[in-house]
Amino acid sequence: MSGASLVRSAVALGSDLLGLVLPLTCAGCGRGERSLCRTCLAAFGAPYRCEEDTVVLAAQDYAPALGLATWTTASYAGAARHAVLAWKSGARPDLGPVLTAVATRAGQDLGARLSLPQRSASAPADLLVVPAPSGWRRRVSRRLVAADLAAALARGLARGAGAEVWAADVLRRRGGSTHRLGAAARTRGHGAVRVVSALPAGVPVLIVDDVVTTGATIHASRRALVAAGAPVVGAFALAATPPPGRAAIPVLRDGPPPTC
Numbered sequence: 001m002s003g004a005s006l007v008r009s010a011v012a013l014g015s016d017l018l019g020l021v022l023p024l025t026c027a028g029c030g031r032g033e034r035s036l037c038r039t040c041l042a043a044f045g046a047p048y049r050c051e052e053d054t055v056v057l058a059a060q061d062y063a064p065a066l067g068l069a070t071w072t073t074a075s076y077a078g079a080a081r082h083a084v085l086a087w088k089s090g091a092r093p094d095l096g097p098v099l100t101a102v103a104t105r106a107g108q109d110l111g112a113r114l115s116l117p118q119r120s121a122s123a124p125a126d127l128l129v130v131p132a133p134s135g136w137r138r139r140v141s142r143r144l145v146a147a148d149l150a151a152a153l154a155r156g157l158a159r160g161a162g163a164e165v166w167a168a169d170v171l172r173r174r175g176g177s178t179h180r181l182g183a184a185a186r187t188r189g190h191g192a193v194r195v196v197s198a199l200p201a202g203v204p205v206l207i208v209d210d211v212v213t214t215g216a217t218i219h220a221s222r223r224a225l226v227a228a229g230a231p232v233v234g235a236f237a238l239a240a241t242p243p244p245g246r247a248a249i250p251v252l253r254d255g256p257p258p259t260c
């Protein structure tokens with residue numbers, strides 16, 4: 001077994017043991033005995049468009065003019081933010097099945113609502129779902145959140161649209177994480193994204209990430225995919241950062257106050 005594999009196994013074993021030892025509470029509100037209580041789970045709803053918000057958030061520093069149809073299921077605040085952060089950090093691996101199920105449901109909903117372009121005779125699939133690139137730390141620890149979401153979303157889209165939908169983890173970061181760079185540096189091409197595998201010709205692509213804020217990662221991913229000849233038709237993120245002002249408004253959907 002290689003050194004990297006040993007590290008991965010040790011981290012995975014540590015996470016599993018943690019799940020066995022620690023009592024389970026809702027990652028959204030800290031109460032109850034489920035990974036995510038029904039009220040906190042309701043923070044993730046039917047997919048809605050959020051690309052206008054990314055432009056608002058990005059405008060303070062730069063304007064990437066994302067201009068790409070982007071869907072999300074939740075405002076990245078409150079319970080939804082707590083849950084996504086806990087899953088991403090590796091602290092709560094038990095959230096994986098819950099949040100990927102949210103993505104599958106969203107995919108099914110989108111698949112039923114959207115009409116995919118007519119597949120050409122030579123195309124092997126109707127749609128390719130491509131996760132945004134994960135940094136090397138996440139790859140080593142196997143916390144491939146975007147890849148897990150992409151696979152789950154693809155399953156839902158295939159079901160909802162009755163179509164052939166593939167997930168393909170083909171993007172990698174060039175020169176480290178974009179998260180440590182300022183937004184302006186990101187647009188100059190630092191932390192850019194590259195495509196590491198050949199893509200099936202003529203198949204439209206949907207980019208998937210865990211959270212969208214300014215859209216910089218989706219923008220860089222889109223640029224790399226288009227350069228590789230892939231027609232990018234949209235993006236999906238589990239949650240989207242609300243613009244300033246809206247973040248202060250409590251996110252209350254239908255239903256009674258939180259109980260677990």
Ligand SMILES: [Zn+2]
Nearest residue numbers: 026029037040
């Ligand atoms: Zn809760």
